[in-house]
Amino acid sequence: MKKPRSTADLRGLARLATEATQNVTRIAEGVHQSVWSTLGMPGGEAPGTTRGITGLVYRSVLDITGAVGWGLDKAIGSLESTLQPLLEAIDEAGPESAQRAAMVAALNGVLGDHLQASGNTLQLFMTLRVEGExxxxxxxxxxxAVHDALAALPAVSGHLVLMLHGLCMNDLQWRSSKYPQGHADRLAAANGCTPVHIRYNSGRHISQNGRELANLLQAFVDAWPVPVESLSIIGHSMGGLLARSAFHYAAEANLEWLAHCKAFVSLGTPHHGSPLERAGNWVDVILGSTRHTAPFAKLGQLRSAGITDLRFGNIRDEDWQDRDRFERSGDRRMAMPLPGNITCYTIAASTAPQAHPISDRMLGDGLVPVASALGQHHEGERHLEFEPDKQFICYSCNHMQLLYHPKVTEKLLAWLAPLHAGGEASVE
Structure with missing residues (x-):
């Protein structure tokens, strides 16, 4: 699908640049005041601000930056009718730029909640896509909204495979130059099922996206041109948590699409969180523990709601509501078992060439430990009951390679191909 360069992109980037400059200025003022406080000098009216001429300088920088940002926004808006044709003219013909899609997806993963709250034009809205449309x-x-492209699809199947990408990713990243055919492509070639891809703002809370996906899937199944016979969901990383959240909210609302879902496969999903986000939380605590470093804690707290949900694997509103997500705390999630009416599989990865207790526990795929990806937990109620023959560990594989690794493809074909051919899910 063609996606030309847009004045909306320019306005969104200008707003981000303005906000970044203002935030850096506030951090600098906070450091300045923390030093003055050690000398007994009083600060401004608000915590972390300066007073007198120094305070006037910082306020002036903030005001001028805001005025420049406002001016840029208005200027781009007033010139939109002139700029947009020029941007489209210099854009290459062909499908949407993978570079732009990757940039916007990364921005949404890191700052997606802020983009949404500020109404930034770079925020992504949840969409389901078939054949790039x-x-x-x-x-x-x-x-x-159901788009005209749905009715215009040349050929569709009643057997669907939904691919859910992870944090900072998008639907174009399930392939690589070495493996141009992705998992969904191979499944479609094997039995004629129709691949469906999601694109969403991965910086929002997982539960918010999960509820939205549950509702979107109901509308999708209702509008699909032929009766839906089966739906399999494959979620990479955060995408696996998104699927589990959608299962929960669909069951809560008695949505009919859930009855069509026959299989769920998680790939490198941090079912019980990622140590990297927990380390990020430690950074927040350490930076905030002294007067001089406290202003820099704001940098760590730029992490989106989606990222902080990965600390323990939050998938319900109750897991994060009424809490400071940057406050150091233990795992407060409500236990959430796997859906009982769906055949569930999981694939973990390890960068080690073979099984090793230390590398599996400490390294895993580089982002997610093997135990977390397999749903294992020392607390019985949190342990996810993936049956032994529905688990697989892909060695010599990192987190991103799970998106297209041939061993993963082979396992998906063995598990899911019989289901979409009209048979039952394999338990190989």
Missing amino acids: TVISADVDGNI
Whole structure:
């Protein structure tokens, strides 16, 4: 699908640059005041601000930056009718730029909650895509629209495979130059099922995206041109948590699409969190523990809600509501078992060439430990009951390679191909 360069991109980037400059200025003022405080000098009216001429300088920088940002936004808006044709003219013909899609996806993963709260034009809205075309979408208020592209699809199947990408990723990243055919492509070639891909703002809370996906899937199944016979969901990394969240909210709302879902496969999903986000939380605590480093804790707290959800694997509103997500705390999630009416599989990865207790526990795939990806937990109620023959560890494989690794493809074909051919899910 063609996605030309847009003045909306320019306005979104200008707003981000303005906000970044203002935030750095506030951090600098906080450091300045922390030094003055050690000398007994009083600060400004608000915590972390300076007073007198120094305070006036910082306020002036903030005000001028805000004025420049406002001016840029208005200037781009007033010139939109002139700029947009120029941007489209210099854009290459062909499908959407993978570079732009990757940049916007990364921004949404890191700052997606802020982009949404500030109404930034770079925020992503949840869409389901088939053959590169958006067929159904949700707007900022959760209103769902079915697009004309759905009816225009040349051939579709009643057997569907939904691919859910992870944090900072997008639907174009399930392939590589070495493996141009992705997992979904191979499944479609094997039995004629139709691949469906999601694109979403991965910086929002997982539970918010999960509820939206549950509703979007119901509208999607209702609008699909042929009766849906089976739906399999494959989630990479955060995508696996998104699927589990959608299962929960679909069951809560008695949504009919859940009855069509026959299989769920998680790939490198941090079912019980990622040590990297927990380390990030430690950084927040350490930086905030002294007067001089406290202003820099704001840098660590730029992490999106989606990222902080990965600390322990939050998938329900109750897991994060009424809590400071940057406060150091233990795992407060409500236990959430796997859905009982769906055949569930999981694949973990390890960068080690073979099984090793230390590398599996400490390294895993570089981001997610093997135990977390397999759903294992020392607390019985949190342990996810993936049956032994529905688990697989891919060695000499890192987190990102799970997106297209041939051993993963082979396992998916063995597990899911019989299901989409009209048989039952394999338990190989």
